Amino acid sequence: MEFMKAAVLTTFGGAESFEIQTVPKPMPKPNQVLVRVCATSINPVDYQTRRGDYKDLVRLPAIIGVDISGVIETVGESVTDFEVGNEVYYSPQIFGESGSYAQYHVADAGIVALKPSNLSHSEAACFPLAGGTTWDCLVTRGNLKVGESVLIHAGAGGVGSIAIQLAKAMGAYVFTTCSSKNLDFVKKLGADRAIDYKNEDYAEVICQETDGLGVDLVLDTIGEQTIQRSPEIIRPFGRLVSIVDTETPQSLIEAWGKNLTIHFVFTPQYRAKLDALTKLIERTQLRPVIDSTLSWDQVILAHQRLEQGGTRGKIVLKFTEN
Amino acid sequence: MMMHRLVSSPDAVGNLTFQNTEVPIPNSNQCLIRVKAFSMNRGELKRSQNDPPNTPIGWDVVGIVEQTAQDGSGPPVGTRIVALSIRSEGWADYVVIPSHFLAIIPQSVSDTDAAALPVAGLTALYAVEKGSRLLGSRVLITGATGGVGLFAMQIARAMGATVIAQIRQPEQEAFVRDYGADEVVITETGQAAKQFAPYRLIVDGVGGELVGNLAAFLSQGGICVCYGSSSGNEMKLSLTDFYGNGGQRTLYGFSLYTEVELESAHSGLIRLLSLVEQGQLKAHIDREVSWREASVTAADLIGRKFLGKAVLYVD
Numbered sequence: 001m002e003f004m005k006a007a008v009l010t011t012f013g014g015a016e017s018f019e020i021q022t023v024p025k026p027m028p029k030p031n032q033v034l035v036r037v038c039a040t041s042i043n044p045v046d047y048q049t050r051r052g053d054y055k056d057l058v059r060l061p062a063i064i065g066v067d068i069s070g071v072i073e074t075v076g077e078s079v080t081d082f083e084v085g086n087e088v089y090y091s092p093q094i095f096g097e098s099g100s101y102a103q104y105h106v107a108d109a110g111i112v113a114l115k116p117s118n119l120s121h122s123e124a125a126c127f128p129l130a131g132g133t134t135w136d137c138l139v140t141r142g143n144l145k146v147g148e149s150v151l152i153h154a155g156a157g158g159v160g161s162i163a164i165q166l167a168k169a170m171g172a173y174v175f176t177t178c179s180s181k182n183l184d185f186v187k188k189l190g191a192d193r194a195i196d197y198k199n200e201d202y203a204e205v206i207c208q209e210t211d212g213l214g215v216d217l218v219l220d221t222i223g224e225q226t227i228q229r230s231p232e233i234i235r236p237f238g239r240l241v242s243i244v245d246t247e248t249p250q251s252l253i254e255a256w257g258k259n260l261t262i263h264f265v266f267t268p269q270y271r272a273k274l275d276a277l278t279k280l281i282e283r284t285q286l287r288p289v290i291d292s293t294l295s296w297d298q299v300i301l302a303h304q305r306l307e308q309g310g311t312r313g314k315i316v317l318k319f320t321e322n
Numbered sequence: 323m324m325m326h327r328l329v330s331s332p333d334a335v336g337n338l339t340f341q342n343t344e345v346p347i348p349n350s351n352q353c354l355i356r357v358k359a360f361s362m363n364r365g366e367l368k369r370s371q372n373d374p375p376n377t378p379i380g381w382d383v384v385g386i387v388e389q390t391a392q393d394g395s396g397p398p399v400g401t402r403i404v405a406l407s408i409r410s411e412g413w414a415d416y417v418v419i420p421s422h423f424l425a426i427i428p429q430s431v432s433d434t435d436a437a438a439l440p441v442a443g444l445t446a447l448y449a450v451e452k453g454s455r456l457l458g459s460r461v462l463i464t465g466a467t468g469g470v471g472l473f474a475m476q477i478a479r480a481m482g483a484t485v486i487a488q489i490r491q492p493e494q495e496a497f498v499r500d501y502g503a504d505e506v507v508i509t510e511t512g513q514a515a516k517q518f519a520p521y522r523l524i525v526d527g528v529g530g531e532l533v534g535n536l537a538a539f540l541s542q543g544g545i546c547v548c549y550g551s552s553s554g555n556e557m558k559l560s561l562t563d564f565y566g567n568g569g570q571r572t573l574y575g576f577s578l579y580t581e582v583e584l585e586s587a588h589s590g591l592i593r594l595l596s597l598v599e600q601g602q603l604k605a606h607i608d609r610e611v612s613w614r615e616a617s618v619t620a621a622d623l624i625g626r627k628f629l630g631k632a633v634l635y636v637d
Binding site: 139145146147148149169170171173192211276279280283285 | 426447450451455457458459477480481482592593594595596597600602
């Protein structure tokens with residue numbers, strides 16, 4: 001049996017709940033590929049999982065992590081669309097299988113895609129989950145159309161920073177919220193109107209600047225009040241897409257009065273979505289936004305940093321250069 | 323109260339003449355619009371050539387709300403609006419328009435730019451949106467120098483597609499590039515378009531031999547939207563190219579009259595105006611004249627004496 005190193009979650013709790021351990025290297029099934037992980041990135045779902053928000057879905061000890069960029073090392077016997085040595089990126093199914101905080105990972109070939117040729121592994125690792133989620137929110141579910149307007153909450157975050165770029169690539173007018181220190185940053189990503197949420201009331205700004213009509217679509221990455229307040233700022237028959245699993249009861253009577261459609265997105269993984277993102281990345285319509293790059297054994301620090309808030313783009317954990 | 327309007331007249335220059343008639347009375351869901359300007363489309367002039375004498379004309383209208391709709395659906399009196407007159411009665415001092423066929427013009431958009439939008443802009447918008455997953459895909463626009471073609475290129479580009487323009491005359495290459503073409507093919511038969519194939523979407527108003535040849539260049543799952551047939555009515559299609567190599571290709575017969583039942587002209591015009599405001603959409607306006615010169619302008623447009631659109635002012 002061969003072995004590898006991994007950051008193993010041994011107990012639900014604080015960031016220090018990870019231990020670097022030597023564990024068996026996984027073997028691919030016939031429809032799977034074995035990938036040597038070059039880089040992964042941290043997502044909010046990682047620390048939510050770590051602290052026990054999804055206890056019923058995760059069996060300990062666990063290897064978590066949902067973004068991978070790496071190199072195919074072994075190809076299962078029924079896989080025809082990849083070869084050993086292909087550079088790939090993908091998102092393991094959340095909760096469904098072992099994650100990315102390890103030197104090796106096996107995945108069904110159907111969720112794996114060739115890595116954009118113009119990105120390093122560290123850059124590519126920023127995209128699978130956040131990019132795929134954004135694709136589902138704006139394209140598959142939100143059906144954002146050219147000439148429409150959209151509000152993207154938390155535009156400086158992992159999903160928000162990709163969503164601004166994607167919405168602009170689709171020809172929409174983009175409102176976004178962020179803190180004052182990120183105003184210039186989100187404008188550089190393409191936002192038409194950046195709202196400093198601490199000093200301006202975003203609902204007031206939007207009502208005023210859309211002549212009281214509201215936006216066509218809201219992308220909610222925050223939950224709670226954001227959902228309940230959305231009817232104030234969405235036009236009749238408009239849409240809300242939320243990626244948040246809020247447990248707080250919401251009054252949606254206003255949403256009913258305006259004939260709104262609300263989509264909840266728990267993003268499924270499949271290759272076509274990544275291939276579509278790759279085209280945009282290779283045309284530089286989508287660029288990676290990296291907050292910081294750490295070595296993979298600094299996973300504890302990475303979790304502390306993301307959980308603290310105030311990061312701009314993604315925190316990357318690097319295993320090897322290529 | 324009486325008003326002037328333009329009507330068809332088989333013996334007159336440009337087939338148009340002025341008529342004196344009663345100002346129309348709006349239904350409860352209609353606004354009465356005092357017309358300030360309108361643009362001319364080849365399609366409506368062609369149609370008017372076959373109309374009986376004294377048939378009203380005019381699709382694209384910019385004006386001011388004189389009476390708002392009684393049911394409360396329209397903007398207040400005095401609002402500047404752009405509208406599609408689907409009943410084709412817009413070239414007049416006054417016209418009645420249902421509220422869901424008009425949109426408020428933002429302050430930064432001129433009467434002239436707004437007047438160019440309704441038929442050409444909505445046709446381009448709804449035709450391009452028949453394509454699926456255009457973001458990052460290749461799109462072919464035929465007759466790219468036409469009113470619909472120029473808008474379709476810009477809209478497809480704004481949606482994140484790579485735009486290929488088909489034109490016939492090499493000297494128009496720089497012109498179409500200025501309106502959003504990433505690549506240009508100069509061809510009458512369409513064969514030269516093969517170099518950038520396959521296309522996820524083809525938007526065609528040329529028809530004839532061209533569109534038959536192009537249908538072979540659709541990608542698997544691609545769609546060819548036919549909104550006109552200026553060069554010919556009959557096409558020949560290689561069916562093995564069409565269903566072979568993955569198939570799933572579609573030919574779509576497009577009529578704006580029914581597309582506005584799927585998305586209202588009101589909603590489409592708002593989106594077009596937003597693109598104009600953001601600098602992503604511009605019309606090519608070649609002539610701005612008084613509507614007293616409508617006959618000559620119509621004759622020149624039919625005779626292809628100028629490129630782009632004519633906007634006429636109701637003065």
